[in-house]
Amino acid sequence: MQYPEPITQLIASYMKLPGIGQKSATRLAFYTLGMDEEDVTGFAQALIAAKRDLQFCSICGNITENDPCIICQDTSRDQTTVLVVEQSKDVMSMENTHEYHGLYHVLHGVLSPLNGQGPDDINITSLVTRLQDHSDISEVIVATNANSEGEATAMYLARLLKPAGIKVTRLAHGLAVGSDIDYADEMTLIKAVEGRTEL
Amino acid sequence: MELNKLTVQNFRNYSNLQLEFSTGINIFLGANAQGKTNLLEAIYVLALTRSHRTSNDKELINWQNQTATVSGSVWRDNYKLPLEITFSKKGKKALVNHLEQAKLSQYVGNLNVVLFAPEDLELVKGSPAIRRNFIDREFGQINPKYLFNATQYRNILRQRNNYLRQLQLQQAHDLVYLDVLTEQLVNYGAHILLARKSLLAKLEKVAHQTQQAITDGQETLTFKYVSAIKLTELADLTAIKTALTNKFASQKNRELQQGTTLVGPHRDDLQFLVNGQNVQSFGSQGQQRTTALAVKLAEIDLMKIETGEYPVLLLDDVLSELDTKRQTHLLKTIQDKVQTFITTPSLSDVARHLIKKPKIFLVEAGKVTEE
Numbered sequence: 059m060q061y062p063e064p065i066t067q068l069i070a071s072y073m074k075l076p077g078i079g080q081k082s083a084t085r086l087a088f089y090t091l092g093m094d095e096e097d098v099t100g101f102a103q104a105l106i107a108a109k110r111d112l113q114f115c116s117i118c119g120n121i122t123e124n125d126p127c128i129i130c131q132d133t134s135r136d137q138t139t140v141l142v143v144e145q146s147k148d149v150m151s152m153e154n155t156h157e158y159h160g161l162y163h164v165l166h167g168v169l170s171p172l173n174g175q176g177p178d179d180i181n182i183t184s185l186v187t188r189l190q191d192h193s194d195i196s197e198v199i200v201a202t203n204a205n206s207e208g209e210a211t212a213m214y215l216a217r218l219l220k221p222a223g224i225k226v227t228r229l230a231h232g233l234a235v236g237s238d239i240d241y242a243d244e245m246t247l248i249k250a251v252e253g254r255t256e257l
Numbered sequence: 258m259e260l261n262k263l264t265v266q267n268f269r270n271y272s273n274l275q276l277e278f279s280t281g282i283n284i285f286l287g288a289n290a291q292g293k294t295n296l297l298e299a300i301y302v303l304a305l306t307r308s309h310r311t312s313n314d315k316e317l318i319n320w321q322n323q324t325a326t327v328s329g330s331v332w333r334d335n336y337k338l339p340l341e342i343t344f345s346k347k348g349k350k351a352l353v354n355h356l357e358q359a360k361l362s363q364y365v366g367n368l369n370v371v372l373f374a375p376e377d378l379e380l381v382k383g384s385p386a387i388r389r390n391f392i393d394r395e396f397g398q399i400n401p402k403y404l405f406n407a408t409q410y411r412n413i414l415r416q417r418n419n420y421l422r423q424l425q426l427q428q429a430h431d432l433v434y435l436d437v438l439t440e441q442l443v444n445y446g447a448h449i450l451l452a453r454k455s456l457l458a459k460l461e462k463v464a465h466q467t468q469q470a471i472t473d474g475q476e477t478l479t480f481k482y483v484s485a486i487k488l489t490e491l492a493d494l495t496a497i498k499t500a501l502t503n504k505f506a507s508q509k510n511r512e513l514q515q516g517t518t519l520v521g522p523h524r525d526d527l528q529f530l531v532n533g534q535n536v537q538s539f540g541s542q543g544q545q546r547t548t549a550l551a552v553k554l555a556e557i558d559l560m561k562i563e564t565g566e567y568p569v570l571l572l573d574d575v576l577s578e579l580d581t582k583r584q585t586h587l588l589k590t591i592q593d594k595v596q597t598f599i600t601t602p603s604l605s606d607v608a609r610h611l612i613k614k615p616k617i618f619l620v621e622a623g624k625v626t627e628e
Contacts, residue, residue, distance in 0.1 A: 169434065171420040177431045206412050206441065213437045244401035 065091070117188065119164035119181045121146045129162060136160040137192070141199045142185065142215065144168050144208070148201065160199075163188070168202055169211045177214065185215075189224060197225040204231055258368060258566055259596045260300060263329045267322040268302075269295040270623040279616035280332075282592055285600045286628070287620030293600035296620070297372070297571045300598060303327045304368040304569070306342055306351055306361050314344050328352075331368050333566075340367055369560070369568035373553045373575055380552060381537055381545045385526035392527065395556055396456050399563045403452045410445040410522070417442060418517050425516035439505050442521060447497040449522045454488055457527070459562065464555035468531070471547055471586045478551055481528040481535075485520050546578055550587070557595060570597040576608065577601055584608050 060066065065087055072083035090098060114120070115127035122128070129135065129149075139160030143149055149162050167180040189195055200215055202208035216226040232250035233242055242250075265274045270292045285293040294310075298317075301309055308317060318325040328341035341352040342364075350357055351364040358364045379387050397404035417438040423429035461480040468478035482488055486500040504520045505512075512519050529536045529548050536548050554570075561567050570591065576584050576599060588611055591597050604617070617628040 169437075171416050171423060171429070176420070176423070176429050177434050178429075206409050207416070210413070210416070210434075210437050210441055213440060214434055217433055217437060245405045248402055248405075 118162050119166060119184065120149050120162060137194055138196045139199065140185075140189075140195055140197070141201050143201050144203060144211075152201070161195075165202075165211070168207045169214060170207045180211075182215070182218070186218065189219065189222065195224065197227065199227050199229070201229050204229075258569065259332045260303075260329050260368065260569055261332055263296075263299065263303070264327070265296075265299050266326040267319040268299055268317060268325040268327055269319065271295065271299075272319060272322075272623070274625060276618065276625065278596070278598075279614065280596050282588065282597045282599065282612050282615045284604065284612075284615055284617045285598070285620050285625075286602075286604055286617055288602060291620045292623050293620045294573055296618075296625075297573055297598055297600055299327045300329075300569070300571060301370055301372055303329050303340055303342060304370040305365055306349060309372055309374070314349060315346070317344050329368075333367075338367060340364075369566070370571055371553065371557050371560075371568045372571040372573065373550060374573040375575075375578070377553060378546055378549050381529055381540070381549045388527045389523070389525065392453060392457075395559075396452065399456070399560065400452065403449070403456075406445050406448045406452070410442065410449055413438060413441045413445065414518060414521070414523060421512055421518065422516040424513055439502075442518070443498055443501045443505065446501055446521045447494055450484070450486075450488060450497050450501075451494055453482070453522065456559070457482060460552070460555050460559050463558040464551045467554045467558075467590060468547065468551040470590045471551060471583055473582060473586055476531050476544065476547070477533075478548060479530045479533075481530055482525065483528055484522070484525040543579065543583065546575075547583060550575065554590070567595045570595045572597060572599045574600055574602075576605075577603065581605050581608075585611055588612055 061069070068087040068090060069080070069083045072078050072086045073080065078086070090101075093101075111123055112121050113123075113125055115122045115125055115130055117126045117130040120127050120129065136159050140163050141152060141158060141160055142163045142165060143152070144165055144167065146164055146166075149164060152158050152162070163181070163185050165180045165182065165185075167175045169175060169177065169180065185198075189198075198215065198219055200212040202211045212226075212228050219226050230253055231246075232253050233239070233246065239247070259278075259280045261278055261280070263274075263276045263278065265271045267273075276296075285296050287293050298308055298310060302317065307314070311317070324343055324345040326341065326343045328339065331338045331340060339352075339354055341355075343350045343352075349361075351361055352358065353364055353367055380391055393403075393407050397407060417435075420429060420435060420438060424432075424435065457480055461478075464480070465478050468476050485504055486497070488497070491497045491500055501520065508519045529552070531540055531544055531548060534540070536544055540548065557568060557570060576587075579587065584605060585608065588608055592612060609615075619626050619628055
């Protein structure tokens with residue numbers, strides 16, 4: 059026997075979310091049936107609002123309600139430094155430190171031909187034009203992940219930007235703060251020794 | 258480390274068996290199809306939680322039963338460590354010191370074994386890829402930095418080959434990114450080559466001595482590392498990096514035409530020379546077998562040098578393939594050094610008298626008796 063049409067539709071919609079299969083989707087759909095109408099309306103509106111009211115900032119590529127985003131509009135921030143990250147989530151992580159006061163640029167990906175992402179497929183062209191238009195930017199900090207793709211992206215940016223006289227830096231590798239040496243894996247320790255600093 | 262007790266329940270053709278071993282040489286003697294190799298397999302499984310003969314664990318369970326158990330007690334620097342592994346339809350359970358381990362990786366490493374089976378002859382006879390895999394696997398076990406560099410290299414190589422293919426098909430055009438991938442490959446490749454150079458030199462020294470010992474000084478084994486760059490002339494990382502960079506530059510057009518990476522440690526080979534001749538093309542069956550054995554035995558010594566402990570050696574059907582002279586020298590080389598388990602259908606008188614107090618087990622139709 060088939061479920062009534064509206065429920066099948068709802069199950070199919072839930073199944074479009076990552077990590078949700080047939081069983082979980084069915085459970086969620088029946089839970090939704092039992093919810094207050096007010097809550098369901100709120101839920102549906104939140105879904106639509108997230109899609110309709112959000113856009114990518116035309117300057118840095120971060121998700122925002124208003125273009126340009128709050129960070130790009132904030133003139134009190136350090137206008138000479140741009141931190142390059144892979145995704146919007148990384149901007150939030152950096153912002154939560156309350157220590158970095160410069161600007162951002164979101165690549166929306168990392169160079170990886172195996173995943174179909176070449177230099178033209180991620181947000182690099184807009185970074186280059188941005189640097190050409192704003193000559194006061196003197197340093198680009200590359201904060202891509204510490205794996206081979208992140209490293210390749212950082213090296214690519216360095217080759218592109220250094221000839222224009224811009225300082226390109228990369229985040230440090232090493233021990234996590236508050237961690238015990240005996241729990242660190244061998245490669246992290248080797249990298250930490252290589253990147254040691256003088257006291 | 259030594260294995261001094263083994264208990265096997267419902268494993269292959271054994272329903273219930275308990276054996277105590279000598280710390281020297283242990284021999285499983287019996288006709289074909291009686292279950293000799295099954296005993297070696299049980300030791301291998303106890304060490305690594307998986308079999309070298311099958312990827313399907315269910316095959317290990319005796320066909321009339323639901324679960325199979327292998328347990329043993331291992332001597333490590335003056336303390337006894339009980340190990341146990343159970344296979345059932347649901348999966349496997351591994352216990353160290355009677356405590357179940359959440360991760361199998363925490364279990365593996367408590368008993369190290371090195372197995373030499375007839376298939377290992379491929380190390381000498383087979384394709385270069387088999388030798389490269391051997392190098393990467395063994396050096397990776399000894400040196401974690403080597404493992405890291407080799408993994409990164411493989412990853413970048415796949416990206417680079419894919420990108421070269423895209424360039425060839427005109428789906429991509431950015432050559433700066435290709436240079437970045439080349440630079441990464443040169444960087445990790447140079448680390449790999451430098452580590453291979455120093456570890457192979459150590460391995461060669463021990464393998465040379467072993468081959469001399471097995472052949473009574475008649476055969477000299479040397480290694481020849483075959484590479485697009487002249488590795489022997491390059492002393493340090495910077496020199497290797499420069500040589501690789503130049504090689505990549507000279508091959509760039511060919512790489513763009515063919516759409517694949519043509520230079521680097523993934524295309525190198527290791528040749529074994531016996532008395533100056535490549536044993537792969539000019540060696541006899543016996544010489545090839547001895548060479549493969551000498552390289553494997555050298556690996557054991559290298560493990561001892563680098564990690565401080567000898568593993569347990571498992572020799573599957575190796576004696577019968579060697580003449581009495583080679584048998585004698587092989588047994589002389591390994592006894593007093595490594596705990597060894599040997600399977601053989603027959604034992605020559607020489608071997609029998611040569612080994613100091615060997616423990617011989619007669620294997621017949623799933624029954625094992627001490628001689």
